[in-house]
Each structure stands twice: as C-alpha cells, then as structure tokens.
Amino acid sequence: MFAQTSLEGKVTDAENEDPIIGGSISLYKNGVLSTGTDTDLEGNYTLSNIDPGTYDVEVSYVGYTTQRQTGVILYAGKATRLDIQISAGVALEEVVVVEYAVPLIEQDNTTSGGVVTSEKIRNLPTKNINQLAA
Numbered sequence: 130m131f132a133q134t135s136l137e138g139k140v141t142d143a144e145n146e147d148p149i150i151g152g153s154i155s156l157y158k159n160g161v162l163s164t165g166t167d168t169d170l171e172g173n174y175t176l177s178n179i180d181p182g183t184y185d186v187e188v189s190y191v192g193y194t195t196q197r198q199t200g201v202i203l204y205a206g207k208a209t210r211l212d213i214q215i216s217a218g219v220a221l222e223e224v225v226v227v228e229y230a231v232p233l234i235e236q237d238n239t240t241s242g243g244v245v246t247s248e249k250i251r252n253l254p255t256k257n258i259n260q261l262a263a
Contacts (some may be wrong), residue, residue: 135177135208136201140168140188143214148172152190152215158182181205188213 136156140149152168156176163184168174183202189195193215203209 133177133208134179134181134203134205135175136179136184136186136203136211137173137175137208138211138213139172140174140190140213140215141172142193143216146214149188149190149193149215152188152193155187155189157185157187160185179203186211186213188215190215193217 140152140154141147142149148170149168149172150170152172152174153165154168154174154176155165156163156179158180164176164179166174166176181203183200186198186201187195188197194217196213196215198211198213201209201211
C-alpha cells in the first residue's frame with residue numbers, strides 16, 4: 130500500500146474554539162480552484178489524492194469572515210495537517226447594484242408575440258385594447 134498526498138485538519142471558532150460544522154474548505158493552486166470539501170460534525174476535514182505542490186486553503190462559513198492560508202506546501206506521499214480558526218463577523222465590501230433590463234428576445238418563448246407590462250401601457254399614446262393586442 131502506498132501513501133497518498135493529503136491535507137487534513139480542524140476548523141474552529143477563534144473566540145470559543147467550538148467546531149465549525151459544515152464549513153467550506155476550498156483548495157486553490159495558482160489561483161484556480163483545485164478541490165474542496167466540507168467539515169464534519171467535529172469540524173474536521175480531509176482532502177486526499179492531491180497533487181504535491183504549493184496551495185492556498187480558503188475556509189468560509191456563514192456568519193464568519195472568510196480566511197485564506199497561502200503558501201501551504203503539500204509533499205508527495207505525506208499527510209499535512211492544517212488547523213484553522215476563523216472569527217465571527219462579516220466584512221462587508223462594496224455592493225454593486227445593477228438594474229435588470231428586460232431582454233429584447235425571450236429565448237424560452239416559442240410563440241410569436243410579446244409581453245406588455247403595465248408601465249408600457251401607461252406610456253402608450255393610445256388606450257385602445259385592440260391596438261394593444263395587435
């Protein structure tokens with residue numbers, strides 16, 4: 130039997146050291162997502178069958194700040210242990226609000242015709258129902 134390259138550890142709350150249940154672990158190599166997993170009921174995680182190299186490990190959980198460990202070196206045939214503590218609280222960044230624009234062509238509409246909204250009806254110069262239906 131041969132040894133596999135793996136990464137394992139435990140994710141806990143930085144304040145009270147409670148395990149983080151269902152936390153998301155993502156493994157990045159050169160900025161590209163390589164693999165990922167979730168923590169179990171005790172906060173433990175295991176990633177196996179990983180190519181040796183240098184990785185970034187990102188841990189995220191709802192209500193906690195996302196933490197990224199950079200430069201984690203995984204050696205061939207060895208199990209590397211990385212325990213991570215994350216802090217409660219959310220760091221809010223800039224939120225971009227973009228107004229939805231109705232597309233000119235509805236891709237799932239197989240019949241001819243269109244949709245007339247109440248706003249379009251208000252802006253039309255006529256209120257004749259026959260002209261609206263046409």
